Amino acid sequence: MLKKERQAYILHRLNLHNKVLSTKLGADMKVSEDTVRRDLQELAQAGKLIKVHGGALSLAFNEVQFNSSTVYSQSQKAIIAQKAIGLIKEQMYVLTSGGTTIIEMAKQLPPHLKATFITGSIPVLNAYVSHPNINVIVVGDRVNKEARITVGASAIARIREVNADLCILGTNAIDLQRGITDSDWEVVELKKAMIAAAAKTVCLTIAEKLNSFEALQVCGLKQIDYLITELDPGDKLLRPYVKAGVTVL
Amino acid sequence: MLKKERQAYILHRLNLHNKVLSTKLGADMKVSEDTVRRDLQELAQAGKLIKVHGGALSLAFNEVQFNSSTVYSQSQKAIIAQKAIGLIKEQMYVLTSGGTTIIEMAKQLPPHLKATFITGSIPVLNAYVSHPNINVIVVGDRVNKEARITVGASAIARIREVNADLCILGTNAIDLQRGITDSDWEVVELKKAMIAAAAKTVCLTIAEKLNSFEALQVCGLKQIDYLITELDPGDKLLRPYVKAGVTVL
DNA sequence: ACAAAAACGGCAAAAACATGCAAAAACAAA
DNA sequence: TTTGTTTTTGCATGTTTTTGCCGTTTTTGT
Numbered sequence A, B: 001m002l003k004k005e006r007q008a009y010i011l012h013r014l015n016l017h018n019k020v021l022s023t024k025l026g027a028d029m030k031v032s033e034d035t036v037r038r039d040l041q042e043l044a045q046a047g048k049l050i051k052v053h054g055g056a057l058s059l060a061f062n063e064v065q066f067n068s069s070t071v072y073s074q075s076q077k078a079i080i081a082q083k084a085i086g087l088i089k090e091q092m093y094v095l096t097s098g099g100t101t102i103i104e105m106a107k108q109l110p111p112h113l114k115a116t117f118i119t120g121s122i123p124v125l126n127a128y129v130s131h132p133n134i135n136v137i138v139v140g141d142r143v144n145k146e147a148r149i150t151v152g153a154s155a156i157a158r159i160r161e162v163n164a165d166l167c168i169l170g171t172n173a174i175d176l177q178r179g180i181t182d183s184d185w186e187v188v189e190l191k192k193a194m195i196a197a198a199a200k201t202v203c204l205t206i207a208e209k210l211n212s213f214e215a216l217q218v219c220g221l222k223q224i225d226y227l228i229t230e231l232d233p234g235d236k237l238l239r240p241y242v243k244a245g246v247t248v249l
Numbered sequence C: 001a002c003a004a005a006a007a008c009g010g011c012a013a014a015a016a017c018a019t020g021c022a023a024a025a026a027c028a029a030a
Numbered sequence D: 001t002t003t004g005t006t007t008t009t010g011c012a013t014g015t016t017t018t019t020g021c022c023g024t025t026t027t028t029g030t
Helices: A003-017 A023-029 A033-045 A059-066 A074-085 A101-106 A121-131 A153-160 A185-197 A239-243 B003-017 B022-029 B034-047 B074-085 B099-107 B122-129 B153-160 B185-197 B240-243
Strands: A018-023 A050-052 A053-058 A093-096 A116-119 A135-138 A143-144 A149-151 A164-170 A173-175 A179-182 A197-202 A214-220 A225-230 B019-021 B050-052 B054-058 B093-094 B118-119 B133-140 B141-144 B148-152 B164-170 B171-174 B177-181 B197-205 B216-219 B226-228
Touching: A003 A018, A003 A023, A003 A033, A003 A053, A003 B050, A003 B216, A018 A023, A023 A214, A033 A050, A033 A053, A033 A197, A033 B093, A050 B003, A059 B148, A074 A225, A074 B216, A093 A101, A101 A121, A101 B141, A101 B164, A116 B133, A121 A135, A121 B141, A135 A153, A143 A153, A143 A164, A143 A185, A143 B122, A149 A185, A153 A185, A153 A214, A179 A185, A185 A197, A185 A239, A239 B118, B003 B019, B003 B034, B019 B022, B022 B054, B034 B050, B050 B153, B074 B099, B074 B197, B074 B226, B093 B099, B099 B122, B099 B197, B118 B122, B122 B133, B141 B153, B148 B185, B153 B185, B177 B185, B185 B216
Parallel strands: A093 A116, A093 A164, A116 A135, A164 A197, A197 A225, B093 B118, B093 B164, B118 B133, B164 B197, B197 B226
Antiparallel strands: A018 A053, A050 A053, A135 B141, A143 A149, A143 B133, A173 A179, A179 A214, B019 B054, B050 B054, B141 B148, B171 B177, B177 B216
16 A cells, blocks of 8 residues: 555545544554554644544544634524524513523623513523613522522422513523433423413524433423524524424524 | 543533533543543643533633622621621521622621522622522512612512511611611512511611611611621610610621 | 542553664666 | 665654552542
């Protein structure tokens, strides 16, 4: 096997799997690991891949994984937030859960907007109260320290009394079969109540969380009216959700 | 699994769920917990996450706004806070209003203290939720933007349901004839309810506000069990209050 | 205050790496 | 073709990195 051939093969494998192992390459190409190592070294020098201990990683892998600065997916979440804000009309009553995406949305609410927001999440609350025009209603009850959200029977009872126009949920995991799922029982109960109390349910999630799931179901896909991700609505990742009857924005 | 891959996976999981556990990561990636711990250590060093006992937290979660801006009479309020904390015993239920003095108290609560605090004040709430052991109950209702406290019929109804041991009030004005007075009608209503719902009422105020009054009465002096200022209890400024039957600390 | 869980630090085995070297192969020029 | 030079490759050697293990210390929850 020629040197150029070998290196082409390495890049080929790299495109396929995003990673290669020196040992495996050596075995597959029937050359010594030293040779492979030298090849990897050259390719790394040429900027064709990223050399790591034990093998190499594709450049694409690195971009995807490490392009985030301080706040992960900040820009994606900003896009999602803007789309969600588009659904909120003047004088609406909006129920919102917690989560960084919701916080991002709260921060970006246009200053002139007059609407009423209802939440039990402390961090979201903090974002809302600095807005000049919106009304804020707090759902009271015991505070769940991990999620920093009010949970409990009273919170759920209060939410049941609400007739909101929108319920906007930050989502931990969403999946075609299982719908929205979460890991905290108390939070799940709360979200269920919020969905029941609103005319329309909006689900915010970064594309990464699509097709993942956790232990407890919040609701099925059918109960979701809008799904918002940072992707273009026509993206092929979203197609199954469109087929399932969800409006994707 | 390569080291970089592992670390990318950790960040991935972290940004998905805002927290990771060393044990779970070790099991999922089929490496020892020591390896995970070392990975977390490196990532923490690089500022990609926040290492905590048992795992790590995402940077995004850490965004809490504690504006430690110049609080008026900070040192006096710290003294008052300490005296007030002396009244709080284990397992007590404590109703608190808002105000910078109460916030100061909340920040200084000893870490081991196990008690339940009930409040409708957003800034106070923020201080409470970062305490490791106390339970926090939020009184829900509409948020009064000026006072950053929940107000309204529902809030008052919820407070009426409470049987607290202590009601600790930050005070705007106190006076021998008029007792505690305030300027915001909604806040006054709320404070009245809080006093009624607790066995003992504690009034916190800096000496400056002694012998001043505002338009609306919260309660008379007789309803106050403890008066706490930064002054020595024997100070002559406080003597009239002692005579009126208030316990001055 | 106590028991369990987690973190720390050192250790050692294994894997991966770097380096030097020599044989083999490829190449260039006579 | 022959000869000398360069490149490539595999191997031996010693070094570094990585990783799991283990005993000790720290932290945590009850």
